[in-house]
Amino acid sequence: MNSREDDALAQAAVAALTGQLALAPKPGLPDPRDLGASRTRVDHRALRWSAKALTPGLAAMAAAARRTGEPSPQLRIELGAIGRCAEHSVGLAGGGHRGALWALGLLVAAAALEPRAGAREVAAAAKRIAAHPDRRAPRRPSRGSSISAKYGAAGARGEARAGFPHVRRALDALAAARSAGAGEEEARLDALVTVMSTLQDTELLHTAGPIGLRHVQAGARGVLDAGGTATEAGRAALYALDADLHARAWSPRGSAGLLAGALFLDSLPVPVSSRERPA
Numbered sequence: 001m002n003s004r005e006d007d008a009l010a011q012a013a014v015a016a017l018t019g020q021l022a023l024a025p026k027p028g029l030p031d032p033r034d035l036g037a038s039r040t041r042v043d044h045r046a047l048r049w050s051a052k053a054l055t056p057g058l059a060a061m062a063a064a065a066r067r068t069g070e071p072s073p074q075l076r077i078e079l080g081a082i083g084r085c086a087e088h089s090v091g092l093a094g095g096g097h098r099g100a101l102w103a104l105g106l107l108v109a110a111a112a113l114e115p116r117a118g119a120r121e122v123a124a125a126a127k128r129i130a131a132h133p134d135r136r137a138p139r140r141p142s143r144g145s146s147i148s149a150k151y152g153a154a155g156a157r158g159e160a161r162a163g164f165p166h167v168r169r170a171l172d173a174l175a176a177a178r179s180a181g182a183g184e185e186e187a188r189l190d191a192l193v194t195v196m197s198t199l200q201d202t203e204l205l206h207t208a209g210p211i212g213l214r215h216v217q218a219g220a221r222g223v224l225d226a227g228g229t230a231t232e233a234g235r236a237a238l239y240a241l242d243a244d245l246h247a248r249a250w251s252p253r254g255s256a257g258l259l260a261g262a263l264f265l266d267s268l269p270v271p272v273s274s275r276e277r278p279a
Contacts, residue, residue: 006066009111010058013104016263017051017097020256023188025238027196027219028245029256050094054101057086058108065109071128073135079109080134099203099257102156103164106130107261111268119171119265123164130160144202151210153200159258166195166255170262182230189229189238192259196220201254208250216252219244 024031030047060082068075083105090097110125111117117125148155159166173194177187197220204213219241226233245251 003063003066005115006059006062006112007055009062009108010055012267013058013108013260013264014051014055016267017054017100017104017260018048019188019263020100020192020260021047021051023185023192025242026189026192026256027238027242028216028248028251029253046094047096050090050096053090053092053094054086054097054104057082057089057101058104060086061105061109062112065112065129069113071110071113071125071132073132075109076129076132076134077136079105079129080137097257099156099254100260103160103167103257103261104264106160107164107167107264118270119268120168122265122268123168126160127163130157143206147202147205151200151202151205153202153205155200155202156254156257164258164261166199166258167261167265169198170195170259171266174262174266177228177230180228180230182228186228186230188259188263190224191262192255193220193223193229193238193241195255195258195262196252197224199252199255199258201252203253204250208248212248212250216241216245216250 021030022032024033061079064078064082065075068078083101086101086105087098090101106126106129107122109129110122113129114122114125144155145157147153148158154162170191173191174187177190178184182190197217199217201213201216204216208216219237223229223234223237223241226237228234229238
């Protein structure tokens, strides 16, 4: 049976994913404005429902990490097997969230391995897990791995093996926006466009190619250069990018999954050693 701690980590990860889904406007991504799937061809209500189907699998990943006690090759194999089962369950519940499952699964397992660690230490632990190959994974290449090989993009595996640099950038963007007085939704949208501005998103490379990817990255940088979503100019740039991506049917799904990972790490308790001590 899963411990209470494992269940809590899984629930925090799903809450991070549903928190990402609740943001609007998200350029090119499903959000609460799209209940009829008319804009992104993905029903936002179905995504919220299927996100809940991740909970048992994520709890099992946390339990596996806690039982193993180290970022070993065997743990990587076990996480892969649990992830494939979870992906099947999510498919039965409506589908979606494949990229988020990869990121959140590794981060949840890492958080279980390092229960008193801060966000960056958890990301580093996830890197150590991801360094091992999943020797029992199907031998057929995924679309993401094929696109990564074609264009030289890091892809989801490269992002994890590098210690989730874009998750860490999103955490920095969250902290900076909050310090500047932005509201929570604005801080999270700033974090999203920060990831979009530099991520080599394999979904975008598949649908739009390198030129399209650079177009999206430039649009995201335009939001940030205008002052971020808490400013009038930045919000206008966000809406313009949103309209542009929906018109082109381009979706930066990789950025959405990494934002969910950042929101999960952001929700973890701050270690005592990291808190400000009173004078």
